[in-house]
Amino acid sequence: MKQYVIRRVGYCLLSLFLLSVTIFFFVRVTGDPATLLVEPGASEADIAAIHQQFGLDRPLLVQYGIFMASLAHGDLGQSFYYRTPVMELYLSRLPNSLYLAAVAMTLSLLIGIPSGILASVRVGGFWDSAGKTFTLLGLSLPSFWVGLVLILVFSVYLGWLPSSGAGTPLHLIMPAFALGWYFAAAHMRLTRSSMLEVLGSEYVKLARLKGLPQSLVIAKHAFKNALIPVLTLAGINLVIMVNVAVVVEVVFAWPGIGRLLYEGITFRDFPVVQGVVLMAGAMIVVVNLLIDILYAVIDPRIRLES
Amino acid sequence: MAIQTEVIALPPRAPSRLASFRLGDFPLIPALILVIVALVAIFANLLAPHNPEIGSLTARFRPPVWQTGGSTKYLLGTDQLGRDVLSRLIFGARVSMVVGFTAVIFAGAVGTTLGIISGYLGGWVDQVIMRLTDTWLALPALTFAIFLAAIVGPSMWNIVIILGLTYWTRYARVIRGEVLSLKEREFVRLAIVAGCSKWTIMWRHILPNIINSAIVLGTLMLGVVIITEATLSFLGIGVPPPEAAWGLMLSDGKQSLMVGRWWLSVLPGCCIMLMVLSANLLGDWLRVKLDPQLRQL
Numbered sequence: 001m002k003q004y005v006i007r008r009v010g011y012c013l014l015s016l017f018l019l020s021v022t023i024f025f026f027v028r029v030t031g032d033p034a035t036l037l038v039e040p041g042a043s044e045a046d047i048a049a050i051h052q053q054f055g056l057d058r059p060l061l062v063q064y065g066i067f068m069a070s071l072a073h074g075d076l077g078q079s080f081y082y083r084t085p086v087m088e089l090y091l092s093r094l095p096n097s098l099y100l101a102a103v104a105m106t107l108s109l110l111i112g113i114p115s116g117i118l119a120s121v122r123v124g125g126f127w128d129s130a131g132k133t134f135t136l137l138g139l140s141l142p143s144f145w146v147g148l149v150l151i152l153v154f155s156v157y158l159g160w161l162p163s164s165g166a167g168t169p170l171h172l173i174m175p176a177f178a179l180g181w182y183f184a185a186a187h188m189r190l191t192r193s194s195m196l197e198v199l200g201s202e203y204v205k206l207a208r209l210k211g212l213p214q215s216l217v218i219a220k221h222a223f224k225n226a227l228i229p230v231l232t233l234a235g236i237n238l239v240i241m242v243n244v245a246v247v248v249e250v251v252f253a254w255p256g257i258g259r260l261l262y263e264g265i266t267f268r269d270f271p272v273v274q275g276v277v278l279m280a281g282a283m284i285v286v287v288n289l290l291i292d293i294l295y296a297v298i299d300p301r302i303r304l305e306s
Numbered sequence: 307m308a309i310q311t312e313v314i315a316l317p318p319r320a321p322s323r324l325a326s327f328r329l330g331d332f333p334l335i336p337a338l339i340l341v342i343v344a345l346v347a348i349f350a351n352l353l354a355p356h357n358p359e360i361g362s363l364t365a366r367f368r369p370p371v372w373q374t375g376g377s378t379k380y381l382l383g384t385d386q387l388g389r390d391v392l393s394r395l396i397f398g399a400r401v402s403m404v405v406g407f408t409a410v411i412f413a414g415a416v417g418t419t420l421g422i423i424s425g426y427l428g429g430w431v432d433q434v435i436m437r438l439t440d441t442w443l444a445l446p447a448l449t450f451a452i453f454l455a456a457i458v459g460p461s462m463w464n465i466v467i468i469l470g471l472t473y474w475t476r477y478a479r480v481i482r483g484e485v486l487s488l489k490e491r492e493f494v495r496l497a498i499v500a501g502c503s504k505w506t507i508m509w510r511h512i513l514p515n516i517i518n519s520a521i522v523l524g525t526l527m528l529g530v531v532i533i534t535e536a537t538l539s540f541l542g543i544g545v546p547p548p549e550a551a552w553g554l555m556l557s558d559g560k561q562s563l564m565v566g567r568w569w570l571s572v573l574p575g576c577c578i579m580l581m582v583l584s585a586n587l588l589g590d591w592l593r594v595k596l597d598p599q600l601r602q603l
Contacts, residue, residue, distance in 0.1 A: 018441040027457055140583040142533045144540055145556065145575035148563060156566050163564060244446045247537055251560065261449075265456050265543055277453040281445045288444065 004296050012289040019281045023274060024067055028060070076278065077271035081263070086275035089260060094242075096166060097256030100249070101241040103172055104180035109234060111184040113227075116191025120199065120226075121218060131188055138185025147178035147251035164253035175252040179245055183237050190233055194226040232291060239287045243280040333591045336584035343581055347400040354393035355381070358550040361388030367562070370569050383569045385558055391569060394550040395577055401551040402581060405465055406532045410524045412470035413531075417477025418520045422508050424478065425485025436482070439475045447472050451534055455543040462545050465538060469531050477523055484516050518596045525589035529582035536578050552578050 034050045042050075051057050058066075070077075076086035119131035154174060155163035162171050198204060199222050207221045246258035253259070257276055264272030346353060361384060368384040369375050370391075382391040424435040442450065454468040488494060489512070497507050538544030539553030547554055552574040559570030 014437060015441045015444060018437060019444070022441065023453070026454065136583065136586060140529060140533075140586055141579055142536055142575070142582075144537065145571070145578065148556065148560060148571045148575065151563055152566075152568055152572070156564060156568075240446050244448045246448065246452065247540060250541065261452065262541060265452065265541060270456070273453060273456045277445070277449055280449045281441075284444045284446070285441075 001296065005293055008289055008292050008296075012285055015285045016282060019278070019285065020068060020071065021064075023278060023281075024064055027274065028063075071278070076275035079264075079269055079272050081267040081269045081272070086271050089272065090257060090275060090279060093255060093257045093260045096254065097242045097245060097249075097258065100172065100175055100179065100245060100254060100256055101238055104176040104241055104245075105183070105234060105238050107176050108180035108184035108187055108237075109230075111180070112187025113191050113230065115184075116188040116230075117195055117218065117223065117226075119188070119192045120195035121214075123196070128192075131192065135185040135189050138182050138188075141181070142247075143178050143182055144247040144251050146181055147174065147248055150174045150178060151251070164251075166254055171252075171254075175245075175248050175254050178251070179241060179248045183241065186237070187230060187234065191226065191230050194229050195222060198222045198226045232295075235291060236284075236287065239284050243283065333587045336587040339580055339584040340588065343399050343584075344403060346396055347403040350396050350400045354390075354396045356390035356393040358389060358393040358397040359548040361385070361390070363388050367567055369567075382573060383567075385555070385570055386562060391555075391573060394555055395552070395573060397550040398552040398555060398574065398577065399581075401462065401545055401549060402532050402535065402578070405462060405469070405535045405545070406528050406585075409466045409469035409473070409531045409535070410527050412466060413473040413527065414477055414520055414524050416470060417474035418481050418513075418516070420474065421478040421481025422485055422512055422516070425482040426489055426504070426508050426512060432482075435478065439478045442472075442475045443479070447530075448534060448537060451538060452541065452543065455538050460543055460546040462549065465535055465544050468538075469534060472534070473527060473531065476527065477520060480519060480523060481516050484519055485512055488512055488515055522589065522593045522596055525585060525592050528589070529585040532578065532582055532585070 034047045074087055076090070078084070079086050079089055082089055115127075115131050115134065119128040122128055151163045151174065154161040161174055162168070163174075165171055199218075204217060204222050207217045212221075242257065244258075245254075245256060246261055248254070249256045249258035250262045257279075260272060261276045263269065264276065365380065365384050365388040366386060368377065368380045368388075370383045371378055371381050373383075380390050380392070382395065384390055385394070420435050420439075424432045424439075451468050451472045454471060455465070458464045458468065494507060494511055497511050502510070535544055536551070536553030536556070539551045540557045542557065544553055545551035555574040556571050559567070559574065563571055
């Protein structure tokens with residue numbers, strides 16, 4: 001177990017290292033990073049000053065060292081637009097994103113799991129086809145378009161819901177739905193296939209042979225085990241949701257980290273963009289590590305395998 | 307197994323019409339839609355009634371022809387600069403098609419090459435490529451694409467490169483897995499015994515055997531790539547204005563959504579949806595048809 005954890009942590013550190021190299025490398029290979037680090041319209045002298053200040057005239061390896069040293073201190077640089085450290089901005093927006101993602105996730109599970117079960121119980125039937133259509137639509141509709149149509153219907157025509165901003169629970173309904181829609185489809189698909197697998201297993205057959213009614217077999221025996229992979233995926237998806245909510249947050253003017261990223265792009269505030277992206281990668285790598293370890297704790301086969 | 311159990315437990319039911327349509331043989335409608343979009347993209351110059359980038363400011367915000375105030379001159383209305391929406395949609399098909407296909411091919415070429423090299427050579431090459439793939443896969447594709455787009459600035463060809471760099475990892479993963487099992491097969495061993503060089507084996511013996519999977523992946527990727535392009539354009543870091551891209555039209559349309567000018571955002575969205583839906587349906591069909599192994603995925 002110890003060895004397994006050490007190996008996983010090693011991989012995780014390696015991933016984080018590669019992530020930082022990737023981001024560092026791309027910024028430098030695509031042009032002079034000084035043009036990204038100064039405000040638009042800066043003079044030659046300003047650019048030269050930036051070169052000095054950030055050591056951009058030094059060798060690449062030294063530059064990388066400086067970059068990593070400031071990262072290790074949790075320093076993501078200073079935002080041009082807000083004149084505050086990026087880390088501070090990020091942390092102030094994060095709760096909003098987590099809140100939105102949590103609600104969207106709940107919604108997607110509430111839609112995805114029951115419809116997945118229904119589809120698996122009635123393979124090839126109406127509900128299965130309806131589920132497939134729903135999945136396909138979920139994966140084919142861009143979330144920002146879903147958002148725009150929701151605004152059009154519920155804010156403009158019906159006037160039931162506020163079109164943008166945050167504050168009341170009413171503000172949350174449309175963004176959560178627009179964000180959760182895609183994930184609901186993904187959860188439904190996984191619930192369906194996972195249920196099908198469990199329903200074909202020996203112990204479910206035994207439960208049936210004992211003469212248990214269908215509803216009990218599904219609710220008590222199959223459902224519990226089929227849920228494990230779905231919840232794992234949901235865990236990973238929650239982190240992904242926090243980080244891909246950009247468009248939904250832009251459409252609904254939701255003050256989360258996605259909106260921060262968008263502001264970073266529109267104000268050409270490069271430290272913000274780089275910071276949000278780095279944090280997104282780091283968050284996902286770390287969550288993957290935690291899930292790996294959690295799996296090993298639950299299932300001894302995994303840790304013995306490696 | 308599962309299906310058999312079902313048959314025992316429940317009375318068999320006839321598959322619904324929807325199911326037979328989805329599971330039936332060739333997905334005719336999706337293929338037709340894609341062909342039509344492709345033709346529209348090719349002949350955009352001939353089909354578009356107006357110039358998509360130049361509008362007349364006296365004809366701003368005209369509604370579509372069937373609404374009061376609409377005229378037959380602008381069948382689907384005009385936008386905030388008086389540009390004809392129909393013409394812009396037609397030229398937008400060109401952008402989506404060009405970006406979608408080139409990005410998928412670019413990502414496919416990079417990913418397949420690295421996947422084959424990684425799987426066949428193994429060792430430290432494999433380790434390096436796979437670690438890189440894992441790391442890049444860890445970043446949400448959208449976040450990574452936004453990051454790249456923010457550094458290199460907006461242009462159509464930059465978008466193609468960005469999408470290629472973002473999505474090659476998907477191919478590399480799957481292709482490597484296939485190569486790992488292929489390289490243990492007898493024909494590869496025979497080729498080794500016959501004295502073929504590593505590169506010949508990869509090019510002549512491995513590649514033809516994995517190309518089906520690459521094509522299936524590519525079709526499934528087309529929809530994803532088109533949505534990402536639209537998203538980047540929507541955020542203002544994709545195809546730059548005044549080019550007529552669907553994502554860009556949506557972003558313009560957002561401004562006047564609150565006053566009920568629905569045609570500016572609903573119509574481009576419908577185009578994206580139709581195209582992505584068709585690509586996905588076709589991809590699903592191809593997957594089952596070309597590569598039974600992938601059905602499990």
